[in-house]
Amino acid sequence: MKQAPALGWPDVADREAVLVRRCATGDDEACATLVAEHQRMVFQLGLHLLGDYEEARDLSQEVFFQVFRTIGRFRCQSAVRTWIYRIVINQARNRQRWWRRRHRSEQVSLDAHLEQHSDRAMADSTPGPEGQLKRKETASTVWHALDALPFDQRTAVVLREIDGLSYEEIAFSLGVAVGTVKSRLTRGREALRSRLREARAV
Amino acid sequence: MKRLSCGTVRRRVSAFHDGELPLVEQIAFEGHLRGCQVCAAHVRELRELGDLVRLGTAEVSERLSGDLDGLQAEILNRLKVEREESMPAQVSRAFEDMRLGFAAVGSTLATVVSILLMFGMLYFGPRTERADSLAGLMETLSAQSVGSEVGMLMPRSAPGGMVADGVFNEEDAVLALSAVVTKGGRLRNLEAVLSEQPTKADRDQVLRLLDQVSRARFEPARVGGSAVAVKTVWLFAHTTVRGKMPLNPKQSGLSRHQALLG
Numbered sequence: 182m183k184q185a186p187a188l189g190w191p192d193v194a195d196r197e198a199v200l201v202r203r204c205a206t207g208d209d210e211a212c213a214t215l216v217a218e219h220q221r222m223v224f225q226l227g228l229h230l231l232g233d234y235e236e237a238r239d240l241s242q243e244v245f246f247q248v249f250r251t252i253g254r255f256r257c258q259s260a261v262r263t264w265i266y267r268i269v270i271n272q273a274r275n276r277q278r279w280w281r282r283r284h285r286s287e288q289v290s291l292d293a294h295l296e297q298h299s300d301r302a303m304a305d306s307t308p309g310p311e312g313q314l315k316r317k318e319t320a321s322t323v324w325h326a327l328d329a330l331p332f333d334q335r336t337a338v339v340l341r342e343i344d345g346l347s348y349e350e351i352a353f354s355l356g357v358a359v360g361t362v363k364s365r366l367t368r369g370r371e372a373l374r375s376r377l378r379e380a381r382a383v
Numbered sequence: 384m385k386r387l388s389c390g391t392v393r394r395r396v397s398a399f400h401d402g403e404l405p406l407v408e409q410i411a412f413e414g415h416l417r418g419c420q421v422c423a424a425h426v427r428e429l430r431e432l433g434d435l436v437r438l439g440t441a442e443v444s445e446r447l448s449g450d451l452d453g454l455q456a457e458i459l460n461r462l463k464v465e466r467e468e469s470m471p472a473q474v475s476r477a478f479e480d481m482r483l484g485f486a487a488v489g490s491t492l493a494t495v496v497s498i499l500l501m502f503g504m505l506y507f508g509p510r511t512e513r514a515d516s517l518a519g520l521m522e523t524l525s526a527q528s529v530g531s532e533v534g535m536l537m538p539r540s541a542p543g544g545m546v547a548d549g550v551f552n553e554e555d556a557v558l559a560l561s562a563v564v565t566k567g568g569r570l571r572n573l574e575a576v577l578s579e580q581p582t583k584a585d586r587d588q589v590l591r592l593l594d595q596v597s598r599a600r601f602e603p604a605r606v607g608g609s610a611v612a613v614k615t616v617w618l619f620a621h622t623t624v625r626g627k628m629p630l631n632p633k634q635s636g637l638s639r640h641q642a643l644l645g
Contacts, residue, residue, distance in 0.1 A: 217455060320435045323432060348401070367397040377428070
């Protein structure tokens, strides 16, 4: 079987640059490709930051509209993915300010979603029904604590733990220095850890 | 190997957990963790926290697959609509039918050219008015009225030539007379300029004045040394001024003699 040639970083960057140029000229096919490549990341990050499916869906649409409106000014100084992260975070920050105040009672949080949908995943990693239930409760507690964190700390933790971004990428996405990212991660994790300890002590 | 204290480890445990420490510090960290149960537990807790946060995201990701297809279609459709309604698209649609475009461009050009022509005429056209235009006539008349500017000597009354003593009955009166002063210094076409019908007394007064003025002698107007006839208008004003005498000199504190002398 013939193997496909491996893609190096320069090839990826060139491909992204071509895709960005085509999107900037209004090429529908290129736009569809860009959406297909990044929509999962955008939707998931929106869901993790806002905790609501419908909000995350609306956010995803707004993010891509902003991407296509401003893609002509994008100079490929960072990866497209990192640039889009930054847009998602800014949009989520703007949304969660007012949305949380108005729709808090109607919010379907991510931990509630986990309770409904994560049975199979936990069943694979826990020995019995009791342990499975315990782990499910613990995860719910952690997500509650994560949800209660300030937006910037929560974003830093989500970008690191779920999306696996490096400190530099998180710093670019948040528009802050790497040192700030470190301190936000440390404070966020300490808050989660203390909440986890309290839950276990009860 | 560099040795680390528990305080240093706690401050940097987050970076260690994320693999963001330089290699030397990473090795030192691992060495410390092998000998310190408390710090090792701290690291384990961080790992567990990460696992708990990530728990269920795989399931969420599976559920998203169905939603994402619809999302992509929504985004692309809305993007298409937005592009169709954008200003550049509307402008390009407006120019699709160039018959309208040409008409619009032609009328705009005609308007611009007309405006330019109008301003050109205003700025580059002749500045002097035609002699037979109203402005030209007014300019000519105003130039003639200023006799000194064209070297004209206006007619002057000869010494003792015009006397109007005893003409006016009223204390105050104003009358305008017009006449042509001939080359010989005589008056022709002498008439009074009245704004309303005069009363009988006024008419007598005017006739007396005309009679006296008609007998006056003038030195004729001159242009370049030669006598010319000109039409002239005179304004006669008669004013009576009376002094105020004190009725009772005693009341004013002056003696009769002083009052008579004063």
